[in-house]
Amino acid sequence: MFYSSTQRKFWTFSSEEELRKLRCQTNQNIRQKQEASGKDCSKLLTPDEELMVCQYYHNRLKEFCMKFQPPMPKSVLASASSYFKRVYLQNSVMEHHPKILMLTCVYMACKVEEFNVSITQFVNNIRARAEERERAVDIILNNELQLLQLLNFHLTVHNPIRPLEGFLIDMKTRHRSAEEVEKLRPKAEEYLDRSFLSDACLLFPPSQVALAALWHAGNEAGMDILSYIQHCLSKGDGADHNMLLDQIKNVQEVVCHVTQLDASLVEGVKAKLAAVGSVEVTSDSQGTKRKLGTDQPGRQGAKKKTKQPKTEQGAGGVLTLSSLEEGT
Numbered sequence: 001m002f003y004s005s006t007q008r009k010f011w012t013f014s015s016e017e018e019l020r021k022l023r024c025q026t027n028q029n030i031r032q033k034q035e036a037s038g039k040d041c042s043k044l045l046t047p048d049e050e051l052m053v054c055q056y057y058h059n060r061l062k063e064f065c066m067k068f069q070p071p072m073p074k075s076v077l078a079s080a081s082s083y084f085k086r087v088y089l090q091n092s093v094m095e096h097h098p099k100i101l102m103l104t105c106v107y108m109a110c111k112v113e114e115f116n117v118s119i120t121q122f123v124n125n126i127r128a129r130a131e132e133r134e135r136a137v138d139i140i141l142n143n144e145l146q147l148l149q150l151l152n153f154h155l156t157v158h159n160p161i162r163p164l165e166g167f168l169i170d171m172k173t174r175h176r177s178a179e180e181v182e183k184l185r186p187k188a189e190e191y192l193d194r195s196f197l198s199d200a201c202l203l204f205p206p207s208q209v210a211l212a213a214l215w216h217a218g219n220e221a222g223m224d225i226l227s228y229i230q231h232c233l234s235k236g237d238g239a240d241h242n243m244l245l246d247q248i249k250n251v252q253e254v255v256c257h258v259t260q261l262d263a264s265l266v267e268g269v270k271a272k273l274a275a276v277g278s279v280e281v282t283s284d285s286q287g288t289k290r291k292l293g294t295d296q297p298g299r300q301g302a303k304k305k306t307k308q309p310k311t312e313q314g315a316g317g318v319l320t321l322s323s324l325e326e327g328t
Contacts, residue, residue, distance in 0.1 A: 175232060
């Protein structure tokens, strides 16, 4: 149950302002580390730039899931999105490049949601040369333990997909005909897809996000959802009714913050991250220090002398830019 889960205890926050402060503190921690080591902090990303990078790669994560073959359940997208949001709430993109972790988040979500796909099938969904796929396998598997640690081993995600299905069944039973209710499904599911890109999973119980999706679908279809809330969900007092409506409004305000990114701004920030990432040192799952975007020391792929295609992370990146952005 959500109300006794690690998601509610550790990963549900009180407001967007609290999330903003956490992200700013994460960015400040990186700056303090740089200053302590005597390095120049002027080229580091700002909190807003870090958020833009996260939004960009979160969009890529969603596209990868939507185009995945065999078709991927929406629960995998929901869990992967939650993992991605959680990681970069308290960790910087300058420490852990999101291009690597976004794929690890999706692969981890496949396991947790019991979507049976091998690592070979997984990387076959990346349009890249055979040797790049082999390197992708190595890096995804090597980062699994690190991802678990970044998530504090909290893997269970309560998403709004099942609550939405419950509301639709309840409406068919107590409020409207099945044919009328089914007309709400496409727009409600579309709204949930959009909510996965927002901070809703960090702020609200999944049932409230599902109810907001139902409300949105009702408005789009010209169907009165208010009467369903009044007669079937409220406990009979005005306070409970008003609380539900307030929460629907709050969810809608968060989800509406998902906007299309300015491509020119994104390219500039990605270039800035590439410059920072080329000198930033992190640790892999075995504690071996390495530069971001490079293979582990001793890996066969790292010893090859052949020229590698240029990537966002430099010559040793896991995927070419085209394979990630066009092949998802």
